[in-house]
Amino acid sequence: MTGKGNFQELTEFLDGVEKAFGVPACDCILAKDGEILYRHRAGSLKNSGETGKETYWLYSATKIATCTAAMQLMERGRLGLDDPVGKYLPEFEALRVRRTDGSIYPAGRKMTVLHLMTMTGGLDYDLSRPGLRAALALPERERTTQRIVRALSEDPLLFEPGTRFRYSFCHDVLGAVIEVAAGQRLCDYMREFIFAPLGMEDTTFHPNPRQRARMVKQYAHSDDRGTLTDWNQDNEWRFGDEYDSGGAGLMSTVEDYIRLLSALSLGGALPGGERILRSESVKKMATPRLEGVALEDFWNRSAAMKGYNYGLGVRVLVDGRGIASPPGEFGWDGAAGAYALVEPINHIALYYAQQVYSCPIVYQKLHPALRDTVWRCLKKETERKGIK
Template sequence: MDFTPVASLIDRLTSWRVPWAEVLVMHHNEIVFQYRNGFENVEEKTPIRDNAIFNLYSMTKIMTCVAALQLVEKGDILLLDPLSQYLPEFAEMQVKKTLPNGEVYYEKAARPITVRDLFTMTAGFSYDINAPSIQEAVERTNGTLPTREFARALAKEPLMFEPGTHWNYSMCHDVLGALIEVVSGKRFGTYLQDEIIKPLGMNDTTFDLNEKQQTRLIPQYLFDEQQDKAVRMDGNGFRIGTELDSGGAGLLSTVTDYAKFLNALTGYGTSPEGVRILSRASVELMRTDHLNDMTRPDFSWDHMYGYGYGLGVRTHISKAGSGSLSPIGEFGWAGAAGCMAIIDPDSGLTVMYAQHLLNSQEHYVHRRLRNAVYSCL
């Protein structure tokens, strides 16, 4: 396998808008290629180092959904259970409706939010972290906003649509984190450490960095079109409380560390060392397309053509639609600063790609990277 095309693409990206980029490719549990280029600190021209820590943002969602599927496997929850069975505040939800003349009114939801709706982004939530009830809860908790309090606050906001009738990228997986807390009896971050992170031998994946890890947290950038350069913009705007273990966007990690988790999914839920975090049946359910005639039109991002949406992941359903060199059933997700996962059990392939640039150029980068990797196999 000659990965020269992948290295060339990384070089091209880092000479363009992306300050640094790194890719790790595993094939049948062996690292067959790892390459990085660019500057972790643009101002000081510091080359990107090994084991740099960065924000995963929405790639957190994959681990959150795996954690919740563990509870499904134990019989603690069912996908079709009403969410209010575990989080009572979601029992009486209001749906925001708009008349043709623009008048807004509210109506009681016709059906309950289910656990499955959280996985599949069909609950009716938005991604408005500035919603009044959430901001009130931030102030009331003195900026801590624990995960469980976040869910209580979100439940006070009206739904955008009847549960199950549309797909909308939202804070569903943050609520899934609260559900895991209630059902497991552990803080969400602790559950992840106990059931996934530590068993897989991952030492640098966490919601809260220790002092030593903090020294490896690297700068984050935003590409400024007017200045035609990347400008420093640190912090995670989605983690709006110091005690909010955000199941949607809160984890930090390294390329090598998170690749261990992704590769366990490539192994149908079991790591090369024999650590099982999910059953094969759960991995297959996760990568099954859960969109239907009502929700499919909403999943219309151009870089997702040819993909369906499973339990928290994109899943490849049409090579003709995607133009992708990856096989049907390849799955994964990405993050706001540009990281991306490719999980392909049928090919025995795991790809962990990382960068740390908000307005990440995802639509340009990810499809090209995927095709470059598969062309090398």
């Protein structure tokens, strides 16, 4: 364990997650100003004798990296928030929308990059959609990112782009857009322009045998009592070696992913390191974007999001009443329980990893409790420096 003293409350919290939430192993890392302030591995990892470089599927925490890549391309003039998706993927030029009565009509709005990044594109996460199902039946060598994503355009949207919020394949489509704009595979682009510059050697869409061998065992909760069952050790959103899921496909370690989060907390660069984003771009990512019914949709997805809005791929805290984080905190989570937090005022970054699928209590209770415990400890630890 790194960090003692004022972090005792956090250590006790993490040591108790197995009993309180049915999570057999977790790993938590905290950084300030790009330096590791605290690290603790609990449950079966606590005395495992492993190196601390265990790998985890990030699932939707991948989205932070994907949106970072999109922001980089905007800085280079290769991509624009208001660009129609059809500019990069022609199949998305003439979309259709299904009304609630089942009738279908031509979409009156063009889907844009902004709609993808804010999850307002009108897509969903339904693997049974006919177009997607047909694409997933192709031989693996043909299941490329762009081929699979193009199939999503074949089925009607749930609503006109830009009018509602729906968690969906939007960031997978964004990944395909990035490929076209950058002229290279998403996995290659991220390795060259994000992972290598930040020294993230174990972050990948396509783990090698050594990385897979270090993966923490993945479970699922099979009922409301938190009964653990073995889960497929692969990632169900990874549709083969030719597919790079911008929404859920990355594997990483806590030591790796904290580097990306720390860079964002510092305005786009680690101390003494290569800049991956301008500070203005980080601010744009963390600018609240939803209003009206779309914001209601976002809040209705999870009670834990009250007080938050949604930016470009990240939750953004706008109302801190009853929440320990300062307004402006942003981040996201993942389907097996990952939790990422970036706080740019005090240059704080937090990453928590576990491998338990179908575990709603993690999002409703564990993550908020973890966040608030971290801030209580930070305020004790840095009182003389002044946490705002």
